[in-house]
Amino acid sequence: MGTLAAILMIVLFFVLMVFVFSIALLTPLIGKRNLLFVVFLGFTVGVIGGAFFISPIMDDIPDMARAVYQFTDDSPEVISVDVSTNTNVTQFIKTTKSIEGVKSVESSGITIKTDAFSDTWKNIIMGRASSINSNVTSISIPSNNTLILQVKENSDPQTVINSLDEWLMFVGGINVKYSTVHVSVNVDASQVDSVVSKLPQDQIVITGIKGPVEDKINYLNSVLPKKSNVVLVCGFLGMLVGLAGVFIDTIMEGLRRTMNKFRRKEG
Known part of the structure; x- marks a missing residue:
């Protein structure tokens, strides 16, 4: 209406x-x-x-x-997006940065699903992740088939995934089933709807929108x-x-x- x-x-x-x-x-x-x-x-x-x-x-x-809030609030909104690595993540980030209204695009984390591995390999992966790729700042393994990585700002998440994929298969024979990159898109509040409409909806999943405007709407x-x-x-x-x-x-x-x-x- x-x-x-x-x-x-x-x-x-x-x-x-x-x-x-x-x-x-x-x-x-x-x-x-x-x-x-x-x-x-x-x-x-x-x-x-x-x-x-x-x-x-x-x-x-x-x-x-x-x-009304979008045109009266200068604070940026953050669109949280999950991008499957079946998509070219590097190109997605580059393309998204060029959309009008986008202030910045950052990779906020990576989730990797693998074949099940033992607790021994869990400890090995925990200890070796940062040396496998220097862009990995932290790693958590909530279950014996899931890796959650935090990476350095402006690092290429696709490169991080590729290096871990190769190491897991070559050293431990552990197959990576799929991986997802969590991306944060900082957007002008007045451009949120426009930016969302320009994102490739068939390649990504928008998991949420946060910021002052959304806080006001929730209230x-x-x-x-x-x-x-x-x-x-x-x-x-x-x-x-x-x-x-x-x-x-x-x-x-x-x-x-x-x-x-x-x-x-x-x-």
């Missing part, structure tokens, strides 16, 4: 409230005894308007807010009321509008008296 559609929905809801108010103004003709009818009518019309016109807008509020989602509560509030609003129409003369008279008191005090 676009912004114009949302505005139209709100306008239609207010039209319903005007209808309720107009019916309530007829109470001098239909009698005060029908006050219960006006209250019921106001609540029913409010619930219907809330369900059909206001509730659907709730789904679009985060996207509307995101558009907004946490405080937004449930649709059912919104519908009930609209129903009670319809009741209040109906009561305002019934007692409009009394309300106006009270306002006039209040204004007269202020004028006397000022005089």
